[in-house]
Each structure stands twice: as structure tokens, then as C-alpha cells.
Amino acid sequence: MYKAKIYVTLKEGVLDPQGQAVRAGLISQGFAAVEDVRIGKFMEVVVDAHSATAAHAVVREMCDRLLANPVIEDYTFVLEEMA
């Protein structure tokens, strides 16, 4: 069993209204050093796979087909072997 920790983020150049609103919020709270905020998604998916290579392949396919929209989003993930 493997746990995939998946990060989905908006592509560079794609406007992030949520990030801008949070940035304004942080600045209004006195965090004047804030330059930029980008908001993404974090997901954990547990997969039953016989090897890390197999788990990697299946998680990649999940990301390509559903978890991220390639028009506006990028993704990265790390795999952890579960005891």
C-alpha cells in the first residue's frame, strides 16, 4: 500500500482570485512582507500497488484524467510506503 500526497496548483500565468483575496487579507493583518499568494489543493490517495513504480504510474494517470485539469493546473506528488 502506498499513500500519494498530491499537490494541484494553478499554472503560472493563470489568475488566482482566491490567492489575491488572501494576499489582501494577510496585508490587512499587517503582514506587509507578503508578495504573492497562490492557492492550490492537497489530496491524499491510498493505493494498493505491488511496487512504487506501479503506484507512481497509476497516480499519474489519476492526475491526468481527473484530479487536475491540464488547461489550468499542474500537479506534483510524492509516494509514501505504508506499513
Place this chain on the structure above:
Amino acid sequence: MRFGVVVFPGSNCDVDCHHAAGTVFGQKAEYVWHEERDLSRFDCIILPGGFSYGDYLRAGALARFSPVMGAVVEEAGRGKLVLGICNGWQILLEAGLLPGAMLKNNHLQFRCETRYVRLENSNTPFTCTGHDGQVLSLPIAHAEGNYFIDQVGLKDLEAQRQIVFRYADSRGQVSREANPNGSLGGIAGIINKAGNVLGMMPHPERATEEILGGTDGRLIFSSILQWWGGQ
């Protein structure tokens, strides 16, 4: 003409679409549950607005994998008319039947109001009773209508005249002020290259009778009927 109105878990404009096609325009309209796999009996398929699957993950992302969407893709490939309104357009984007993607509105607010759109292409089955530059007053109601496509894709849309509606003011001027959601170029609706799949954010089905506050949405339905009658 036979209209099929697809009902996903979370659709909430299905009744309005059924009413517009069936009662206002007197056509045969039928609800289609999202688990159906055969839509061959219909001439026009409507994907209505709402929040299919709660808009979880991304608006339209989960509806795209409903059994019915395989049939929608199939019928679209055969040239049947497919109209995606609001969440229906989001689903068409996620399904790849139309290019681009939706972002959250640039101000992050859900906007429910009446807006003007300018008709950019009256040479489609959905707009053939109108004329280019015509201004329509239509209701919108969405939080994710901020249409995005990369520059290459945008040029392609423009070159192929696939942009059908843009948000505008009452005189038909496109501007930032007239844009309710930050949509690229004020785009409010696009059609596929084959010209039989239209996605639009405004709700024509909510503007087909005076009692609803406007009738500009009739243009979409009367165009569909006229085009179909000419086939």
C-alpha cells in the same frame, strides 16, 4: 423536435429547461437521468445549470464521468445539437467537447443578475434567428464563469468564429465594467468547430416568458427550431 434534458445529481435548472422546450415552445421534452447510456432518440440534448456532484473537485469534473456523458459525446459526434448552459458548459469543458476551462469569478462572488451579451456569431444552429452585434438581456447565476484559454487557443477560437457571445453593455460595447466575472475577452459562450455543441454561461431558459422578466432567451430556442426545421 425531441429535446432531452440531462439530470445530474445536483442539477437545478433542469425543470426550467424542460419547461422552456416543452411548454413554452411546445416540443417533446424528456428528462434523462445521468445513468442513461442511449440518447439516440433526441434531436437536441441540453445539459442544464446547477451544481452537479456538488461541484466537488472542479465544477463539471465529476459529471464528466457520468454514464450519460459517453452518450452525449457519441451524439455530438453524429452532429446532434448539444446545448450546455452554465454548469452544463462547465461539464462540456471538462469533457473536452469544448476547449478551455473555468476559473472562479475574479471577485470571488456568486453573481445572480441580469446581464447584456452581444451576439458575435449568428451563423450557428443556436443563434440563426438573430444578427451579429445583436444585444440580448439574459440572466446569469454563477461563481465560476471566468473563462480561460491559452493565447494559442484564443486565437484559434477567434479565427474559427467560435466565440458566440461576449458580455457587453446595453449598446453592445464590450468592456471591463460589462464583464461580470473576469472572463477572457468577455467571452460568455463558445461553440465547437463542427458548430453543433454550444456552451454558454447565461440562462436563456430563464428568459422565455414576459412573466419571468424577459424574453431574449427565446432567440436560442427559436433558432434551434428553425435550424432543425431546415434540415
